Amino acid sequence: MNAKQIAIKDDEQLLRTISNEMRQGGKQSRDRFIFVINKCDILDEEMGERVDKLLQDVREFLKEFGITEPTLIPTSARMALIIRKKMRGEALSHNERSTLNEIKDFIEIKKLHYEEYATLTSTVKEKLQDIINEYHSNExxxxxxxxxHTGVPALEEVINGYIEKYIYNVDNEEYSSVNRNDISNTERNVKYLPNRESFLSNDFFPSGITVDEGSIFPMVVMATMSSGKSTLINALLGEQVLPSKNEACTAKKYMILDDDQSDGTTIYITYKNGQTLIKERDIAEELEKANNNEEVVEVLIKGDVKGVMNTDRALLVVDTPGPNNSRDESHEQVMEDVISKVKGGLFLYVMNATQMGINDDKYLLRKIREQIKANPKISLIFVLNKVDQLDEGRGESVEQFVSIAKEYLISNGIENPYIIPVSALSASLFKKVLNGVELTRNEYRSFCDCYDVYQPKDYSMRSFAITDTLKNQNNKVQVKGTEYVIRDLNRAIDNTGIRLLEEEIQKAQILSSGIMKNMINVGGGK
Known part of the structure; x- marks a missing residue:
């Protein structure tokens, strides 16, 4: 609605239609309609035009059509658009640059804080206020x-809340109570999501944890000992989550559930007696304790996997213990149990470039081959890790070892294997530096050696791109007194192979949602 043109006759027919929909469809239909009062920034206070008075007039006007308790959100879409263009670094017109001078007014003048007038839940209000409090003193x-303060983020939060409540949460009581006949007869409705096939058995998660298996894309990471599996998982996560000695010391099952909206980490620790404890603080310390506690059987870590964005299935990284631990046969039992409970998703097999062809490899490859044959919806990717340890002076090239790995896998019954050479250690160290993590003395030595190998040596347009994931590329970071350009570190990460692996994981996740089978018909023309 135009803030300067409330109660015009052109609105009447549409408002009657909306009123009928809201009355007949129950709470979901009432929540479906949001009334946005735009152009509030052009109200003239000297003429008595105020936002609070305007919203009261809108409520009275809507009441004439039987619309009561409407969701009202005042906005300045023009200002929001210009601010976002500036934040993205886009070129602004002369008029847009002039409009930016009003930013200070939107911060200092309370009557321009449109989100405070909007119909919002307390949760949304608190979320927006927390952001304001965090950045208020930061120029x-x-x-x-x-x-x-333009009101547009408040509108986005209301829309997101509707989607989460009525689309993603299909078991929601209020959703179930919606008149189904009304839904089926309305083309503009929100449809039920189909029941998706679960890629996991019903007993995959411990009884103390409730997870919708149909919303999970499992990626089971397997390897024999000393393949750098935990380092690879940490490199994918972008931070040190799993203990570095994890694969050598524990027969526990570790799971990392990707939550793209998470700004922190939560862990769920399950013990042999079935009890599950939740921890949200001192994560590294709690994980170390769990790793050394023989009473712990499973650990679920919920956080954001930076390199992969969820589709309609959330990525679940499952870290299995290696089967070739002569000190503990339970390692093999845990790994086989995990493999047997996965019916779809991705198997990520990590190979040590310097130790290919060991007998334990052959056994594990046979188990994988059998499971995929019985469950063709499982994809398989081989990661040839530790390629940074190859000695070119002795004729050990990445190309040569990828070829050796391919022949070895084919000889073990793996047809057309996908192989991605990676230096997980290098990727992990480079990401730590970009994230501002202080390196230890040993890490710094490794960082220097790795950067010498993987620093960019060619010209790439990627170095000059500006995107959400490639910001401030010309800036520099310091590592032990030495400066490194961010764009060079990003390119070095590319050269480690980890980004290609992330892309392949993302592709497998997208394809798991199914391929569109129907043709798209385009009408018109002669």
Whole structure:
């Protein structure tokens, strides 16, 4: 609605239609309609035009059509658009640059804080206020605070809340109570999501944890000992989550559930007696304790896997113990149990480039081959890790060892294997530096050696790109007094092979949602 043109006759027919929908469809239909009062920034206070009075007039106007308790959100879409263009580094017109001078007003003048007038839940209000409190004193982030005051982020939060409540949460009581006949007869409705096939058996998670298996894309990471499996998983996560000695010391099952909205980490620790404890603080310390506690059988870690974005299935990384631990036969039992309970998704097999062809490899490859044959919805990717340890001076090239790995896998019954050479250690160290993590003395030595190998030596347009994931590429970071350009570190990460692996994981996740089978018909023309 135009803030300067409330109660015009053109609205009447549409509002009657909306009113009928809201009355007949129950709570979901009432929540479906959001009334946005735009152009609030052009109200003239000297003429008595105020936001609070405007919203009261809108409520009275809507009441004439039987619309009561409407969701009202005042906005300045124009200002929000200009602020976002500036935040993205896009070129602004002369008029847009002039409009940016109003940013200070949106921060300092309370009557321009449109989100405070909006119909919002307490949760949304608190979320927006937390962001404002965090950045209020930061001049570099003033655009973000002004953006919130335009009301547009409040609108986005209401829309997201509707989607989570009525689309993703199909078991929601209020959703189930919606009149199904009304839904089926309305083309503009929200449809039920189909029941998706689960890629996991019903007993995959411990009884103390409730997870919708149909919403999970499992990626089971397997390897024989000393393949750098935990380092690879940490490199994918972008931070040190799993203990570095994890694969050598424990027969526990570790799982990492990707939550793209998470700004922290939560762990669920399950013991032999079936009890599950939840920890949200001192994560590294709690994981170390769990790793050394023989009473712990499973650990679920919920956080954001940076390199992969979830589709309609959330990525679940499952870390299995290696089968070739002569000190503990339970390692093999845990791994086989995990493999047997996976019916779809991805098997990620990590190979040590310097130790290919051991007998334990052959046994594990046979188990994988049998499981995939019985469950063709499982994809398989081989990661040839530790390629940074190959000695070119002795004629050991990556190309040569990938070829050796291919022949070895084919000889073990793996047809057309996907093989991605990776230096997980290098990728992990480079990501640590970009994330501002202080390196230990040994890590710094390894960082220097790895950077010498993987630093960019060619020209690439990627070095000059500006995207959400490639920001401030010309800036520099310091490592033990030495400066490194961010774009060079990003390119070095590319050269480790980890980004290609992330892309393949993402592709497998997307394809698991199914391929569109129907043709798209385009009408018109003669």
């Amino acid at each position: 570099d982030k003033c655009e973000l605070e002004a953006l919130i």
